[in-house]
Each structure stands twice: as C-alpha cells, then as structure tokens.
Amino acid sequence: MTNKMLKFVKIGQQTPPKRKVGFRKQDFKEIYDEYINEKAEEQSSRCSQCGVPFCQVHCPLSNNIPDWLKLTAEGRLKEAYELSQSTNNMPEVCGRICPQDRLCEGNCVIEQSGHGTVTIGSVEKYITDNAWEQGWVKPIQVNQEKNQSVGIIGAGPAGLAAAEQLRKSGYKITVYDRYDRAGGLLIYGIPNFKLEKEIVERRTKLLKDGGIEFVQNFEVGKDATLDQLRKRHDAILIATGVYKAREVRLKGHDLDNIVFFLNHLQNKNFFHLRLLIFHLNQ
Ligand SMILES: Cc1cc2nc3c(=O)[nH]c(=O)nc-3n(C[C@H](O)[C@H](O)[C@H](O)COP(=O)(O)OP(=O)(O)OC[C@H]3O[C@@H](n4cnc5c(N)ncnc54)[C@H](O)[C@@H]3O)c2cc1C
Ligand code: SF4
Incomplete structure (x- = not known):
C-alpha cells in the first residue's frame, strides 16, 4: 500500500460544501456542491484499506470501494471511474441518492471506530461527474449484434x-x-x-x-x-416498480379524505409542495 492511505488519523472528515440557501431557494437544485479535485483525493486517502471491507460487504452492488478510493487518492481518476462503473450502471445517481449512512458509510470501519466515515458517496459522485466532463463516459459499443x-x-x-x-x-x-x-x-x-x-x-x-x-x-x-x-x-x-401504497397503522388512518401520497407522485405535485414549504419559510 502506498503511503497515500490511512490518513484518517490526521485528516478529518469533510463533505462537499452546501450551496448557499439563497441560491437553493431560487432554483431548488441539488444541495451539495461538487468536491474540488484535491478534496476528493484527500478524503479518499482517509480510507484504511480494510482486509475485509465492510463498506463493500454492505453495498448491494458489492462495489469495489476500497480500490477506487485508493485510485482516487493517487490521482488516477480515469481508472477509479472505470472500476466504479464496472459494477454500477449509474454511479453518479447512486453517489447522490443511495442511503450511504445505512450501507457503505454506516458500516465503514473508521466510522465504527469514531473517526467519521470516509465520504464514499461524495467521492463516487465526484469521480463519475468528472468522467462525464472529461468525455470518458461512452455509449455502448456492441461487438456482435444478436437477432433476438x-x-x-x-x-x-x-x-x-x-x-x-x-x-x-x-x-x-x-x-x-x-x-x-x-x-x-x-x-x-x-x-x-x-x-x-x-x-x-x-x-x-x-x-x-x-x-x-x-x-x-x-x-x-x-x-x-x-x-x-x-x-x-x-x-x-x-420492471414496472411498486406502486401500491402501504397503510400507516395509525389511529384514524381510515378516516375520509385521507389519500396516499404515492398516488400523487408527479413532479407538479412536488412543485406545489415545494412552493408550500417555501411560503412556510418566509
Ligand atoms: C419521493 C421518493 C424519494 C426517493 N428517494 C430515494 C433515495 O433518496 N434513494 C433511493 O435509493 N431511492 C429513493 N427512492 C426509491 C427509488 O426511486 C425506487 O426504489 C426506484 O425508482 C425503483 O426503481 P424501479 O425501476 O424498480 O421502479 P420505478 O422507478 O417506479 O420505475 C418503473 C417504471 O415503470 C413504468 N410503468 C409502470 N407500469 C407501466 C405500464 N403498465 N406500462 C408502461 N410503463 C409502466 C412507470 O411509469 C415507471 O417509469 C425514492 C422514491 C420516492 C417516491
Ligand atoms: S470500510 Fe471504510 S476504511 Fe474500510 S475499506 Fe471501506 S471505506 Fe475504507
């Protein structure tokens, strides 16, 4: 292992900065900014390269997290991206929305030892967004077409x-x-x-x-x-998803005019909800 890793003893955990509230209230776009390159390398170097990597064990895709963290820490971003996408069809989406606190990050050994998890999701997002920017993400090339x-x-x-x-x-x-x-x-x-x-x-x-x-x-x-x-x-x-709402076992759940939000999941409803939250915040 190079001396680039195991830096959690000296370097604290840092997530990417949040965008300013003023901007977020205007556009409702993503909350977090991107890491800058140096931060992604630095934060990846906190990984202790566990022999039994609990981050990977608890990843539903069994992503090879320790290896792409090491490649990122070494500045080998193209290889880091290639490894990350080899087990994941959309790593930029998982980097943003996976419940990492219950999966890889929640089970990270240095989180368990009280040092604060390696920020795996943010690094995954960074290396994939960077790959898109660099033009490394390419459409599928089929070697041999099948008739079916x-x-x-x-x-x-x-x-x-x-x-x-x-x-x-x-x-x-x-x-x-x-x-x-x-x-x-x-x-x-x-x-x-x-x-x-x-x-x-x-x-x-x-x-x-x-x-x-x-x-x-x-x-x-x-x-x-x-x-x-x-x-x-x-x-x-x-692959039609699950659109059956679950009953909430609360007193009064069967009263009139109680509707399942799942039936209203269209963005226009979120827009109204966002407007409501916005007005409540004023
Ligand atoms: C508000 C909300 C927030 C969420 N946040 C997160 C999160 O932060 N992290 C996370 O991991 N997951 C999150 N999820 C869950 C995640 O979105 C789902 O687990 C995931 O989208 C399921 O994927 P899917 O492809 O199985 O189904 P879906 O995404 O539901 O896709 C199924 C598709 O099938 C189509 N379809 C259905 N029936 C037919 C038909 N008869 N004919 C043609 N098309 C049809 C539908 O239109 C739909 O496009 C969230 C879900 C919701 C609702
Ligand atoms: S569990 Fe944490 S410290 Fe261990 S390999 Fe995974 S990210 Fe690195």
Whole structure:
C-alpha cells in the first residue's frame, strides 16, 4: 500500500460544501456542491484499506470501494471511474441518492471506530461527474449484434440497468414506459434538490446513443396488451416498480379524505409542495 492511505488519523472528515440557501431557494437544485479535485483525493486517502471491507460487504452492488478510493487518492481518476462503473450502471445517481449512512458509510470501519466515515458517496459522485466532463463516459459499443429482441416494460432504474446490460450482450432492446420521460421515480419521485433531472436525462441519452429504443407515453395494458408485446419480442422483462401504497397503522388512518401520497407522485405535485414549504419559510 502506498503511503497515500490511512490518513484518517490526521485528516478529518469533510463533505462537499452546501450551496448557499439563497441560491437553493431560487432554483431548488441539488444541495451539495461538487468536491474540488484535491478534496476528493484527500478524503479518499482517509480510507484504511480494510482486509475485509465492510463498506463493500454492505453495498448491494458489492462495489469495489476500497480500490477506487485508493485510485482516487493517487490521482488516477480515469481508472477509479472505470472500476466504479464496472459494477454500477449509474454511479453518479447512486453517489447522490443511495442511503450511504445505512450501507457503505454506516458500516465503514473508521466510522465504527469514531473517526467519521470516509465520504464514499461524495467521492463516487465526484469521480463519475468528472468522467462525464472529461468525455470518458461512452455509449455502448456492441461487438456482435444478436437477432433476438427484448422488450422492457418500465424505464425506471431497474429497466434502464437491464436495458444496458442486455444491449451490451448484443440484444435489440425496446423500453416501453407510460410516462413522457424515462427514469421512473428518478424523474417523477425524487426531487431536484437530491437528484437533478439533467443527470438522469444525460444517462438516458447515452443509452439511446448506444442503440436502445425508447417508446414513451405507452402504457402496457392500455396501448397494447402483454400478449401483443410478447409477439413483438423474443423476451419481455417487466420492471414496472411498486406502486401500491402501504397503510400507516395509525389511529384514524381510515378516516375520509385521507389519500396516499404515492398516488400523487408527479413532479407538479412536488412543485406545489415545494412552493408550500417555501411560503412556510418566509
Ligand atoms: C419521493 C421518493 C424519494 C426517493 N428517494 C430515494 C433515495 O433518496 N434513494 C433511493 O435509493 N431511492 C429513493 N427512492 C426509491 C427509488 O426511486 C425506487 O426504489 C426506484 O425508482 C425503483 O426503481 P424501479 O425501476 O424498480 O421502479 P420505478 O422507478 O417506479 O420505475 C418503473 C417504471 O415503470 C413504468 N410503468 C409502470 N407500469 C407501466 C405500464 N403498465 N406500462 C408502461 N410503463 C409502466 C412507470 O411509469 C415507471 O417509469 C425514492 C422514491 C420516492 C417516491
Ligand atoms: S470500510 Fe471504510 S476504511 Fe474500510 S475499506 Fe471501506 S471505506 Fe475504507
């Protein structure tokens, strides 16, 4: 191991700075600014390169976190990005919205020993955003086209990730979604202050550039039946998400005029909610 790592004994934890409230109230865009390069390297160097990396063990994607932290600390940002994206179809999204406090960061050994976790999510976001800026993120290049086609119902993260993996294997892919934009709840659920729409749209465009076809405003069950789609494709993947609201077990939950917010998850509702919060803050 180089002497670049294990710096948690000397260097404190630092997250990227928050954008000023005045600006955030104007645009409701993401709360945190980006790391500058030196900070990303410095914060990555706090990692102790555990033999059994609990960050990776608790990552649902089993991301090779210690290795890309080390590469970042050494300034090898392209390799860090390549390693990070090798297990993750959209690391810039996970860097922004994953519940890191319960997964990698919450289980980081130096967090457990009271030194404050390595800021894994912010570094992941930094190295991927930097890769986009540098032009290192490229559309899929298919080596050998296959004749079979797969229809994917649902353009949420599950559908998009499956589309990418299957396209890389050479299948012809069509993604159907009932809404006008791809992204599922990344677009219609998660607000801009956590994940700006352009970040998702940039990913979708990359998939289109890699040959994946998107059919929007197309509801399976209304615009076509499942059987009709089955006849169009060799295989169908259903990735339609979970839209059944959960009951809250509270007294009065069955009173009149109590509605599930899930049924109102469209951005225009978030817009009204944001306006309401804004007025309450005045
Ligand atoms: C307000 C909110 C905040 C969240 N914040 C976070 C967070 O911070 N971190 C995090 O990790 N997760 C968060 N989530 C959860 C995350 O967004 C979901 O887990 C994720 O989007 C699920 O992906 P999915 O692809 O399975 O489904 P979805 O994103 O729901 O995508 C399913 C897609 O299928 C389409 N579809 C459904 N039925 C049909 C049909 N019949 N025909 C055609 N298309 C159809 C839908 O239009 C949709 O686009 C949040 C969710 C919400 C609602
Ligand atoms: S658990 Fe923390 S210190 Fe250990 S490898 Fe992962 S990020 Fe580094």
